[in-house]
Amino acid sequence: MDTADIVETPARRRCGSEDVHRRLLNESLNYRLNRAAIENLAFAFATGEEQPSRAEVVTIPVVVHVVHNTDEQNLSEEQIDTQIAVLNEDFRAANADLKGVPKVWQGLVADARLEFRRASVDPEGNPTTGVTRRRTDVRSFSDNDAVKFTARGGADAWPADRYLNVWVCQLGGGLLGYAQFPGGPPATDGVVITHTGFGTTGTAAAPFNLGRTTTHEIGHWLNLFHIGGDDGTGCSGTDFVADTPNQSGQNFGTPTFPSITCNNAPDGDMFMNYMDYTDDVAMFMFTHGQILRVEACLAGPRRNLVAPVAGVPVGSEPAGGE
Numbered sequence: 001m002d003t004a005d006i007v008e009t010p011a012r013r014r015c016g017s018e019d020v021h022r023r024l025l026n027e028s029l030n031y032r033l034n035r036a037a038i039e040n041l042a043f044a045f046a047t048g049e050e051q052p053s054r055a056e057v058v059t060i061p062v063v064v065h066v067v068h069n070t071d072e073q074n075l076s077e078e079q080i081d082t083q084i085a086v087l088n089e090d091f092r093a094a095n096a097d098l099k100g101v102p103k104v105w106q107g108l109v110a111d112a113r114l115e116f117r118r119a120s121v122d123p124e125g126n127p128t129t130g131v132t133r134r135r136t137d138v139r140s141f142s143d144n145d146a147v148k149f150t151a152r153g154g155a156d157a158w159p160a161d162r163y164l165n166v167w168v169c170q171l172g173g174g175l176l177g178y179a180q181f182p183g184g185p186p187a188t189d190g191v192v193i194t195h196t197g198f199g200t201t202g203t204a205a206a207p208f209n210l211g212r213t214t215t216h217e218i219g220h221w222l223n224l225f226h227i228g229g230d231d232g233t234g235c236s237g238t239d240f241v242a243d244t245p246n247q248s249g250q251n252f253g254t255p256t257f258p259s260i261t262c263n264n265a266p267d268g269d270m271f272m273n274y275m276d277y278t279d280d281v282a283m284f285m286f287t288h289g290q291i292l293r294v295e296a297c298l299a300g301p302r303r304n305l306v307a308p309v310a311g312v313p314v315g316s317e318p319a320g321g322e
Contacts, residue, residue: 086211165190
């Protein structure tokens with residue numbers, strides 16, 4: 001039986017982004033070539049060969065595709081807005097729980113200078129609320145991207161060079177969400193979140209009811225890897241970020257500082273990082289090294305989302321036909 005058929009409210013974080021990444025690497029030469037170029041640029045930023053040039057705060061237009069099988073899953077505007085509010089705190093290092101960062105790492109907390117808002121103009125240039133709604137006969141989805149296509153029971157993406165596509169639906173098999181790393185097909189570009197892990201009200205359910213699943217998945221969409229390096233429980237994996245400690249696998253629940261693995265004493269794992277697997281209440285920071293990778297992503301594969309287009313201010317959607 002497909003695990004997508006098992007519908008439950010997740011009690012333990014499970015992200016499908018790495019599985020999607022490996023699938024695309026196996027299926028697509030173009031994706032492999034794109035990923036090599038993207039990582040070369042990220043390395044150039046990490047070593048100082050390239051320098052961030054962006055000074056302004058950039059606002060990224062978001063379209064939320066609500067794909068619902070029941071009335072309950074047809075999320076309210078309020079629930080959607082609570083998620084946008086969380087993103088705008090987390091990516092600006094303005095979240096109140098930053099005070100929980102251990103003193104040794106407080107100097108590493110980074111402001112991504114990114115903000116998000118619901119799109120106000122659709123791909124044809126018409127006014128929009130930035131939300132699409134689709135009733136589906138599909139009981140639950142998996143990480144196979146079916147939710148991203150109308151023909152497969154989901155909703156088609158808006159142009160990925162102009163919008164961040166976010167699909168909210170019922171995911172199965174305990175899956176909280178997944179993202180497509182930059183460099184993949186435009187038709188499937190974006191992030192997918194199960195409705196019980198989206199926002200802070202409505203159907204959002206503990207321990208994933210603080211909106212951090214979407215923060216985590218947008219981190220992947222901006223080319224951040226899991227802090228544990230995705231090598232199982234070994235100590236040889238990497239997230240390609242110098243200021244995140246090496247750690248053995250992912251942390252779950254709400255660990256206590258210090259949690260030591262991979263000879264990383266005395267401070268141990270940075271389990272409060274958004275790119276770990278802890279509960280929402282236990283994750284609340286990005287580092288400068290991670291945001292440097294984000295800057296490389298915004299200078300490379302995501303540049304169209306932050307560059308002025310045809311006289312339209314940064315962070316605004318161009319009118320149809322531009």
